[in-house]
Amino acid sequence: MTQPVLSVKDLKKSFGHNDVLKGINFDVYPGQIIGYIGPNGAGKSTTVKIFLGMLDKDHGDITMFGSPLNYGDWEYKHRIGYVPEQSEVYENLTASEYLTFVGGMYGMEDKEILSKASALMDLFGIKDTLHSRISSYSKGMRQKLLIIASMIHDPDILFLDEPLSGLDANSVMVFKEILAQLKSRGKTIFYSSHIMEVVEKISDRILLLSGGEIVADGSFDELKAQSTEGSLQEIFNQLTGFNEHADIASKFVEIMERRSS
Amino acid sequence: MAFRSLTIVDRFEGLFTRIGVDYKSMRKILELKLTMDARRIPTAMQSKRNQKDSDEGNKMLRSLWMYAFFSLMPGIIAALPVPIFSKVTIIMGISMFLIMSTMISDFSSVLLDIRDKNILLAFPVNSKTLSAAKAVHIAIYLSLITLSLNLLPLAAMTYSEGIGMALLLVVMLVFMVMMVIFLTSLLYVLILKNFDGEKLKDLISSIQIMLTIVMTLGYQVVARMFEFTEVSMSFTPKWWTILLPPTWFAAPFALFSGESYGMYFVLALLGLLVPVICLYLHFKVITPIFEESLVKLNTSDKNASRAYFSRNKRAAMWSALLCRSKKEKAAFKFGYSVLSTERDLKQRIYPSLAMSIVFPFIMAASFVRSNDTFAQALMAFRTSNQFLWVYFSVMILPSLFLFVSHSKYYKGAWIYGSLPIEDPYALVSGTFKSAILKYGVPPFLVTAILMTAFAGLRVIPHMLIAFLNAVFMVLILTKINGISLPFSKDFQVAQDGHMKGTFLGMVVTGILSGLHILLVKLNIPYMVLGLLLLQTICLVPVWKNILKVSWDDIKV
Numbered sequence: 001m002t003q004p005v006l007s008v009k010d011l012k013k014s015f016g017h018n019d020v021l022k023g024i025n026f027d028v029y030p031g032q033i034i035g036y037i038g039p040n041g042a043g044k045s046t047t048v049k050i051f052l053g054m055l056d057k058d059h060g061d062i063t064m065f066g067s068p069l070n071y072g073d074w075e076y077k078h079r080i081g082y083v084p085e086q087s088e089v090y091e092n093l094t095a096s097e098y099l100t101f102v103g104g105m106y107g108m109e110d111k112e113i114l115s116k117a118s119a120l121m122d123l124f125g126i127k128d129t130l131h132s133r134i135s136s137y138s139k140g141m142r143q144k145l146l147i148i149a150s151m152i153h154d155p156d157i158l159f160l161d162e163p164l165s166g167l168d169a170n171s172v173m174v175f176k177e178i179l180a181q182l183k184s185r186g187k188t189i190f191y192s193s194h195i196m197e198v199v200e201k202i203s204d205r206i207l208l209l210s211g212g213e214i215v216a217d218g219s220f221d222e223l224k225a226q227s228t229e230g231s232l233q234e235i236f237n238q239l240t241g242f243n244e245h246a247d248i249a250s251k252f253v254e255i256m257e258r259r260s261s
Numbered sequence: 262m263a264f265r266s267l268t269i270v271d272r273f274e275g276l277f278t279r280i281g282v283d284y285k286s287m288r289k290i291l292e293l294k295l296t297m298d299a300r301r302i303p304t305a306m307q308s309k310r311n312q313k314d315s316d317e318g319n320k321m322l323r324s325l326w327m328y329a330f331f332s333l334m335p336g337i338i339a340a341l342p343v344p345i346f347s348k349v350t351i352i353m354g355i356s357m358f359l360i361m362s363t364m365i366s367d368f369s370s371v372l373l374d375i376r377d378k379n380i381l382l383a384f385p386v387n388s389k390t391l392s393a394a395k396a397v398h399i400a401i402y403l404s405l406i407t408l409s410l411n412l413l414p415l416a417a418m419t420y421s422e423g424i425g426m427a428l429l430l431v432v433m434l435v436f437m438v439m440m441v442i443f444l445t446s447l448l449y450v451l452i453l454k455n456f457d458g459e460k461l462k463d464l465i466s467s468i469q470i471m472l473t474i475v476m477t478l479g480y481q482v483v484a485r486m487f488e489f490t491e492v493s494m495s496f497t498p499k500w501w502t503i504l505l506p507p508t509w510f511a512a513p514f515a516l517f518s519g520e521s522y523g524m525y526f527v528l529a530l531l532g533l534l535v536p537v538i539c540l541y542l543h544f545k546v547i548t549p550i551f552e553e554s555l556v557k558l559n560t561s562d563k564n565a566s567r568a569y570f571s572r573n574k575r576a577a578m579w580s581a582l583l584c585r586s587k588k589e590k591a592a593f594k595f596g597y598s599v600l601s602t603e604r605d606l607k608q609r610i611y612p613s614l615a616m617s618i619v620f621p622f623i624m625a626a627s628f629v630r631s632n633d634t635f636a637q638a639l640m641a642f643r644t645s646n647q648f649l650w651v652y653f654s655v656m657i658l659p660s661l662f663l664f665v666s667h668s669k670y671y672k673g674a675w676i677y678g679s680l681p682i683e684d685p686y687a688l689v690s691g692t693f694k695s696a697i698l699k700y701g702v703p704p705f706l707v708t709a710i711l712m713t714a715f716a717g718l719r720v721i722p723h724m725l726i727a728f729l730n731a732v733f734m735v736l737i738l739t740k741i742n743g744i745s746l747p748f749s750k751d752f753q754v755a756q757d758g759h760m761k762g763t764f765l766g767m768v769v770t771g772i773l774s775g776l777h778i779l780l781v782k783l784n785i786p787y788m789v790l791g792l793l794l795l796q797t798i799c800l801v802p803v804w805k806n807i808l809k810v811s812w813d814d815i816k817v
Contacts (some may be wrong), residue, residue: 054678072812077681085677088672090748092602097573097595104591106679110577131569133459133602149676 004068005030005157005188006051011060013046022048022212023060028190030156031183035203036192039240042209044192045085048159051190052082065156075234078106081150085161087142089218091134095121095145099152106153113152124171139166147175155186164198176202200232210240264295266401282393286386290394291401298402303692325409331359340421345518346525349511351431357437357507359410360403364445366469401491403438433510436536440506440523443539444549456699466604473612473722502528509535513540539642572601576695583694588682590690592747596665599748600699605669609752610661613705618658621650621708639715646781648716651727652774658701659734660766665696668748677746685746686809692747693739693808698731705731723787729796730773736807738766744810 004027013021013124020043028034034155036042049055051062056071063069064076089098096114103113121127133160134142143166150158164172178204179189193199200220208216208223216239217221223235267288279286299322335352338415381391411434419427452461502524503510509532512525576597580590600606625647642648666676682688780788 029694049678052679057500074681074683079680080679082679084675086672088670090599090668090670090673090674092604092670093595094569097598101591101595102676102680104594105588105682107587136459150679245571 002026002029004063005047005065007061007063009061010131011047011050011062012058013043013050014054014058014059015111019212024209024212026207026214026217028188032205033179033183033189033203034191035199035206036209037194037199037206037236038192038209039195039242042054043133043212044209045161047209048082048190048192049160051159052080053077067247077088078153079156081155081158083143083146083150083158083163084124084161085165087139089134089142089146091137091142092185094131094133098145099149099194102149103152108153115147118151120152123147124148124174127134140168140171143167144171155187157190158182162193163191164193168206172198195234196236207234208236209237265291266293266295266405268400268457270397273298277393278391281387281389283387283390286384287390287394287397290381290386290391291398292392296399305659328359328363328406329410329412332410332413336417339414339417342421345422345426346508346511346520349433349514350505350507352411352430353433353437353507353510354505356407356414356434357441360407360438361441361445362468363406363474364403365465366447366472388418399442403442407434408777422518422668426517429514429517433513433532437506437510438587439540443536443543443547446543446551449539450547450551454550454657462604466608469608470611473608474615488693492582492775500524503531506535514749533611579695579698580691583698584691586687588687589691589694591684592688593695596692596695597699597746600665600670600696603668603748604785606664606667610664610700613657613661614700615652617704618707618711620653620657622711624650624653625662642715643717643779646778648712648720648723649774649778649781651708651712651724651776652770654705655727655731655734655773656767656770658705658731659738661700662693662696662735663694663738663742665747667750667752669752671749671751674746674749677749684809684811685815686805688747689744689810690804690808693735697735701731701735723781726777726793726796729793729800730777732771733796733802733803734766734769740807741765744808744815746815769790 006028008024008026010023010025011021012019012023024047030174036044036047046055049058051064051069053069053071053073061068065079067076069076093101096117099117100110100113103117104110118127118130121130121144124147126141126144129141131136134145137145144164147163150160164175167175175196178190182189183204191199191203203220205219206216207214216226216235216261218226220232222233270288270291272283277287335355338348338351341348410432415427415430418430449461452464509528511534512528515522515525516529573594576594579597580593584590584593625642628647677685677688705728709721709728712724713720780792
């Protein structure tokens, strides 16, 4: 059995009285694509931010690349890539300026960054905007830029938060294939999303976070076997204890149809 | 929110309905727009925005008082016993300049609002209602601005020339504004047709900066206005007067006061005809093209300009010269690019940069004895220690560096967290160096060169000492205020901390300049060069000592 590339033991985090993570445990192995799902506010982004050293944990142990991860560590960040959920960037810069900064911080030479960046942007069909201000980009172009920025230094683990948002169908196909190829090269992808169909299709393992705990851990087939429901969406609803959707919807429509007179 | 201006519009409800406007919808749209106007901070108030920014109160209306204050200068002119033609020409000129610049700087967001279409056209509103709403909105805005900008001139005119002339002024102002509307939209269309939206935004931002500078320096000018009142301002129009539009609007005044000189007729005719033609062209020709070109607003040319490449080349060159580590170089280039392109930042610091250049000379000029000739004054300056007024620059410039931690796109700062950065030193030091090079050195250089030109080569070492003192001031202020990551905070957050820093900065500058004066007075040989050497030796260790902090010391 290979060593886990990321190992989490009894991770806890709270903000004030709000216990976001109540002790989560899992191991991630090289070459896995993990779908990390859960309702809004379940603590998915918090978990990822702790992995990235943007937040300190309250309790627990994290091991990444075989050594313990403490708040303030930074060397390991050479080997990870991150796409955040909100695609906020310094949009008065051009893509080339932004990527030169990011790459420079990873210790890359400007020349190397620019040749890689323009080739990658070419593959995504946005090469001609390399020197345009990011503020003129569409949502999809911006997402492509963030994906490139997260991978330009050839990281070993990718943390992706809703990376498909804004991408068109063709780009989504390209991106999924990229993930599959990265997997076959032993890279690890830790992926969170709300779009169950996508998670269902591309992850080999699904972690479901609800109420600050991991309530399900396994491949899609394993989850299906444990559950009475069919689709990941239904499993999701069942495990998070949400079954009022029809009720809420009918109330919504009823209010919509009201007339004052 | 209730708007008094709308109750006036309400009187014309019948008229609007008759021409096919859905009045109820139009009023709703106007209410929304006026509410948004009320919350936008106008350029004229920019300098006041550091103070407590309460959400209540109509910011637009408050800015009108500001404009009324700016009418002080034309107001004084209106009260002077000068020939009415010259008088009104000056009033009109100032008014035209101010109205056009406020129109471009503040109202551009309204004129260039493409969300308008995207949002409103989804509702069942006909296009006639939409254009009526836009026209009424512009009319309300312009009447408020024009009125407040001419409040004092109108009062002074009534006093000095009688109510008739004051009413004529109102009429001529209306004609003038018609022309301004046309000129502004023509300017926009020309730029949008030939360039991309980014260029237009650059232009708008430069005009905002210029307006702020003019208004800030305007205080100084108003204060000095009284000294020049003896200048005679009699003026007879020549043929080339036609080229000065303000004279068109002043000519009717000359006619009404009985000067039936042929040229006045020509000018007055232009003043009445041209605005009408302009307004016609505006609605018939410009507006359609305008709406079309608005689509281009959010595009930018794919082919990057040569200026962009040479800027990046410059940044790379300086970073190689000034920075050690690869990461610091990357941070330097990053800072250089952000500082060069961030319009919000420029708007806040350019006026102060201008002040830092002008202020030392305004102070020096106030020491000139009134009956000295220019040569005598220069001679006096040459032998005095007045070059030490350069410390006004030393006071103003460092306080601007507190802005390096701010950006419109501050949310992009997450990227620092995901990058392998051991401690923030490379990041902070790199961006600081780029900021000093970009916004510290050029204005200081201008001041220093002018000082040297006036006071002689002997002041060069003193200028260098002052510059290094300014760099130390940056570090001291940073130490006092705490280090923040570059471009990681919103401009809108309360800047009370900055106020504290600015105040302490004044105290420290006072001490430093006092020591410098002492140094000059003592006049010990080689003291100046010795001090310069000491400063140079100390700079690097002090720089490292203050900026080398751990992640925990970063002020969020």
